[in-house]
Amino acid sequence: MKEIFINIERCTACKSCEIACAVEHSLSKELFSAIFETPLPAKRVHVEKAFSFSYPVKCMHCADAACIAGCPTGAMYRNHEFGSVNVNTDKCMGCWMCAMVCPFGAIIPDYGIKVAQKCDFCPDRLRKGDEPACVEACPTNAVTFGEVKELFKSKRLLSAERAAKAVLVREDKEITPLEMLRNIGNI
Amino acid sequence: MKIVIIGNGVAALNAVEAIREIDKNCGITIISKENESFYTPCFLANYLSGEIAKDRLYLKNERFYDEQRVETIFGNAVAEIKVEERSIRLSDGRELFYDTLLIAAGSNPIMPKLPNIEGGGVFSFKTMSDADRIISNLKKINSAVIVGAGFIGLEVAEAFIKKGVGVTVIERDNRVLPRMLDNETAELVTSHMEKNGVKIMTGKEVKAICRKKGNIAGIDTKEEIIPCELVVIAVGVAPNLEMIRDNSIKVDKGIIVDDGMRTNIPNIYAAGDIAEMEIQGERKINPIWFYAAKGGRIAGLNMMGLKKRYAAPFTDMNVVTLFGLPVFSAGIQRGSKTLKHQDSKGIKKIYLDENECINGVQLIKDVAKGGLYLSLINKRVPYSLAGG
């Protein structure tokens, strides 16, 4: 089962994921039409600031999902096709129990129509073999999509590489422009 | 193996699903004193107001019990659990043996011993049949009093207004939603309820129910008589311990369980509103859907020999929407420091302890980030480290 993995160090707060998400959840699925729709499509990912970092907050599709346990209408359910946590908007009655228990703040209540919105893993895209919209939109690969095993493998490789770099490049340490901004507290 | 489950609420159903994940074949019997298949009690007020149809309350289709191969005994209460015999006696006298027992019999509404409370026209609001009985009486009346301004009391008040029935809510405490809110936020909710036509009286004790020719005529508080034609008592719930007649199951306010939903008897478990869980040195009953759902699942898994534990504390929390205004509360609304933030999106009020950790949070209007605060409360993360 593939999962979305977020690398906080790479997020530049460009909010491309937010736009791509709203567009994907619009009627037209096209930016220039989506901005003229009524109601405007809602994004299900929010880039939030956290100290000198930014982080795209979205549903993590928890294995033991509190929102599923907490939902008293059976609207919140596990989609076994993609392993995602989805909401059946026909069943949802807008009691916000899911928002009450979600540790990520990833539920987006639509107070107008009393329905909980959330990341749905872009099932239309996954069925076509595409990546979720936020993943595709991320210009820095801060949001990636893959098998958990592979994601952890690449994470392990990264930490091995870092350890090696620390030994190799002690004095003239390579530093990315983003790290530079972060170090001087600019972001 | 023969499993018996007392109760047909979410704790019971989640236990069934957990058990079936592990064992497709063992015998399961569900006993319920109500004669209803599984339904959600969380939207009874919306049913009462006519906003939703009754069928939306039933969360499983009729085939569910057959598909899960669960035998059901509905409309039959459990009279007694015989721990020694590993059996239960039903109210009709039948006796059932079990290998493992889950007590998920829920709670009963507390009915205070008020003069004239017997004789019709006074209702509790806990079950579908409570709701149906009120609905069948609603057409005949114009005014009602609700005793208790907890979230059930206020939800019922909203439903009454929507049905065109004038309503007064009487609360013994000095504010509405006393378990969820502090004075300041409660005041906001009060004025919101009043704006929508609900009369709220706080700090008032109900002395008696007044009747004229047997019919309800009013409610007597110490100071005045409030005329009304129907009364709903909503002062809270208490575990349904009527089947515990034997001293061997350890009971305090509810059935005492550990963090694995085990009672002191090895093959007996309890979950849901009936369970008084001992977790992190604190003993508590927390009769809300979420804990019942989680507890039921843990109980089910542990009954099958797993070693699951309930990790998070049993933090008080609730979220309720009253006349379109969402109100969220988690934790304890006391602390050495109060933070308040108000903007067009709503109000956020936070109580911190001396370590700057969050004791309690109240959110009015925008409740989207409620769970985030709940997890900060549970993890005892200093608020400053959470980035505001």
Added chain:
Amino acid sequence: MSMKTFDPVTQSLINRAEEMGIETGINRLESQLPQCGFGQLGSCCRMCYMGPCRIDPFGEGASKGVCGATADVIVCRNLLREEVGGAASHVGHARHVVLAFQKMVEGKAPGYKITDRNKLMEIASGLGIKTEGKSDMGIGKEVVDKALEDISNQNGEPMNWLKLRAPSREFEMWKEQGILVSNAHNEIEEAMHRTSMGNDADPVNLLLACLKMGLVDGYAGLNMATDFHDILFGTPQITTVEANIGVLDKDKVNIAIHGHNPVLSEKILEWAFKMKEEAKKRGALDINVVGVCCTGNELTMRHGVPLAAHNLQSELVLITGAVDAMVVDMQCIWPSLAMIAECFHTKLITTEPFVKIPGAIHVPFDVEHADEEAKNIVMMAIDSFEERKGEEVHIPKEKSVGFAGLSVEAIVGVLKKINSSDPLKPLIDNIADGNIYGVVGFAGCPSIKLRDTFMTEKMTKELLKNNVLVVTTGCTAQICIQAGLMDSSATDKYCGEGLKTVLHALGKAAGPDVPLPPVWHMGSCVDNARIGTLLGALADRMGVKISQLPVAGSAPELVQEKAVSIGTWFLALGLFVHIAPSPRILGSPVATNVLTKDLEGITGGKVYVELDPVKAAAGIISHIKHKRTELGI
């Protein structure tokens, strides 16, 4: 493997690049996708360091920047800055040519001369310069002074070139709207000033400033550049040319000239001819100068030099491995060219002090030493040919032929053969009776985003079918010539009956007795001036405003900021302007409304965005129909 499929020539070279592991624009576009939504909507502001700020198009997040700028303010400021980028390029180009001309009249640039004396006299008299008894050089000096006044004047008077070239009715309308401009450099400065933090916050005022920038571009850029090009190098006359990458010849020294300014390319062409024998001595059959991008169009218009590649093919022409030197001056020179040239023996030679690319050879080209430097550059190409000998090249066989050189003077020349006293009359008569249903001017670039949809070709064919005559410039002209739309055979193949008849008659009059093609090559991108002049002349002769004519403009494959400022000049002239892909205005309700609707009430022009070629042509035709009805024809 790329997801898009292009025309066979382009595609075969993309395939070769991919086989060789060379990255091209198409790969880079794919790695950029999807592109930033804030950027596409124009609602990202980087004007100050309280930002960058972005406006949430979905209404949930920020609706204003830190300073309080709304989406309208941000979008309009960004649009004006795009226009400044475009106008600065054209004004810079024009100034470069004027200064070369100045050196020439002062006797300091012996490599250049007055080629079209008639045009010099026409312009001098148009500028109010008395010519009697004065030498050509003396007159030339005065013309230069008038040109330089347009970037130095502080008296608030309208620019000389605006008075010289603007159609009379439009000039009056601009005067009424208060958007006449006096000094191009002042306008560019003021636009940068007013868009920096804490200045103009009125979106409508900013949009008016955009129109002013359109006039700066049109007169101190396009018209001025074209006029001096013509005086220096001659006014184009009808000629036939070959086009597409197939014009490269593996046995010749291939020099590709890329960029915009004929001041360089004319000298390279001249010295390539002079060095023929040297090339032959070194084993080449000849020297083959080919054009890339707009300096290619300049050489084509005046000398029939083959057009090797439009801007999108500028990388691919190098992938052939057959280019011995690519000589560039300014604008649209992709930085990637150096990396691609490195993979072959090709020398990339930059010539402008403000256009340098790491990996290229820089030969500063100044007009005082034009002959030495041009000779030097051609010699480098010959040396490079020697290095290439024996190496494998991949030159696609396909090439097309077509007509070029249709300057206004050339067109009028043909028309004069039909009616010598009133040359525009036959054209107007045919418009009136519907043989020519309308005229559409195509300008702009090949867009990597739309090229695989054959946007330009499909739109053109739709228009021709409906008897709409197409005039075009720049790289769009190259798309058309490659597609065979500038060949006389296209007339019978694509045109409706009315247009077919007219083009046959014009061809007969022009001489060679083949029909004129249905798409007229009017020059480089600065030569959009020629389209403006033609429209002005038609309107004048009919006694109406340009906005009343059954005509339209189109940038079917918008790429450059220059196309935005040219398009704005067209809007100021009162043209209906089709644009694809969408300009970066949709983030602002005010900008969208004004440009697509309200502007019509001010200048008569408006923006029309449509990415589907058939629908776009239909939209244009319906506009033309409307204009015809209004004219009662």
